[in-house]
């Protein structure tokens with residue numbers, strides 16, 4: 238599947254919401270992206286679109302979060318949401334978006350990524366249950382779906398605490 242991956246620009250906003258709506262079958266994730274764009278921590282370099290020709294067919298977003306222990310705070314990225322249009326799912330677009338996004342995040346100096354999602358998919362890219370790193374989720378979820386990935390070796394070795402998501406995610 239030949240696709241090109243690039244950061245979003247203003248002309249993409251509507252299509253990104255539509256792709257999220259279609260992939261998730263609801264509007265909440267598209268609205269989440271719109272709300273996060275108004276947060277000063279938002280970076281368009283971490284909101285990537287997958288294009289086939291001129292058409293956007295997928296989207297991935299990373300957003301900074303903190304992992305908070307009693308006496309310490311660590312920075313990480315949350316991966317969410319991520320979407321590929323239904324007709325083109327299962328063809329490798331999501332995998333390319335994720336690989337490209339993780340490489341970009343690493344290049345920008347980010348050291349770790351947290352995700353809440355399909356374990357079968359994310360484990361292929363090295364994500365493991367976050368509990369392995371003593372990182373907990375503020376929402377009630379099963380152990381296997383809340384995962385973490387070190388972009389830099391041992392970056393989560395001495396990290397412990399609960400992930401503090403920005404308020405926009407809590408409305409999801």
Ligand SMILES: CC(C)(COP(=O)(O)OP(=O)(O)OC[C@H]1O[C@@H](n2cnc3c(N)ncnc32)[C@H](O)[C@@H]1OP(=O)(O)O)[C@@H](O)C(=O)NCCC(=O)NCCS
Nearest residue numbers: 260319320321326327328329330331332353354355357358
């Ligand atoms: C998840 C998603 C982004 C993956 O993109 P994609 O282009 O379909 O992914 P790829 O073709 O590269 O890889 C397919 C893999 O995705 C995983 N996957 C896709 N949909 C899944 C689902 N509903 N449940 C569990 N795993 C799923 C599987 O591991 C699948 O591997 P397989 O084909 O060997 O079964 C896409 O399917 C999607 O938009 N789904 C709906 C929205 C969503 O669930 N987003 C992620 C929230 S964590």
